[in-house]
Amino acid sequence: DTIFGNDGDDTIQGDAGGDWLYGHAGADTMNGNDGNDHLYGHNNPDTLYGDAGDDVLYGNDGDDVLYGGAGDDELRGHAHNDTLHGGTGADTLYGGAGDDTLTGGTGDDALYGGTGSDVMVFAAGWGTDTVHGFANGQDVFDLSALGITFADLTITDVGGDTHISYGADTIIVTGVSSALIDASDFIF
Structure with missing residues (x-):
């Protein structure tokens, strides 16, 4: 139709x-x-x-x-x-x-x-999501549904991308070094 x-x-x-x-x-x-x-x-x-x-x-x-x-x-x-x-x-x-x-x-x-200040929201069981064009200092990751802190995350560099993991779930941030990712990039 x-x-x-x-x-x-x-x-x-x-x-x-x-x-x-x-x-x-x-x-x-x-x-x-x-x-x-x-x-x-x-x-x-x-x-x-x-x-x-x-x-x-x-x-x-x-x-x-x-x-x-x-x-x-x-x-x-x-x-x-x-x-x-x-x-x-x-x-x-x-x-x-x-x-x-x-x-x-x-x-x-x-x-x-x-463009703009964007919020990427993740809850338990999100899988492996890839974030493109993340603007450090402008965009944020909202993990408030998980009840965790920055210390609970595993953050690594893999082939020029940052992998942010919690349990079996991972956020791949393309083209961003893990050295640029800190607690200010998150909502907990």
Whole structure:
């Protein structure tokens, strides 16, 4: 199905197949439901739910909230201060411009904060996530859900990247030396 919203605040529901949902002006709420869906927000803050399937979600303008759900999803916040939740699966999250909050969820995810001061959120069982474009002194890792301290982490250099590990879970920070990572880069 292909469904277009109008100028107001719309609620748009997909179906069991691969849907293409387009918001318009207004604060829209879209749910792809089952299938491999494409959801496109527009102006104003939109809320997009991919649900089951390998979905692609674009927030575009506004402070958007995107939920990938189950499957291997791609979430793109674009402009403004967006909140992206990958859910389960191997997800790819792009914050874009603005101060974004990215939560990969379970599965091995790729997180790209983009410009702005971004927060990468991790909870128990996150897997092995890769953070690209980490701006030291600007972006932070939020590990507050774990109830740990900086001393509980193992931080090593591996091939020009920093590996931050806790138990069986690892954050790979590409292109950043472990010498640059300290407690100020975390929220506990």
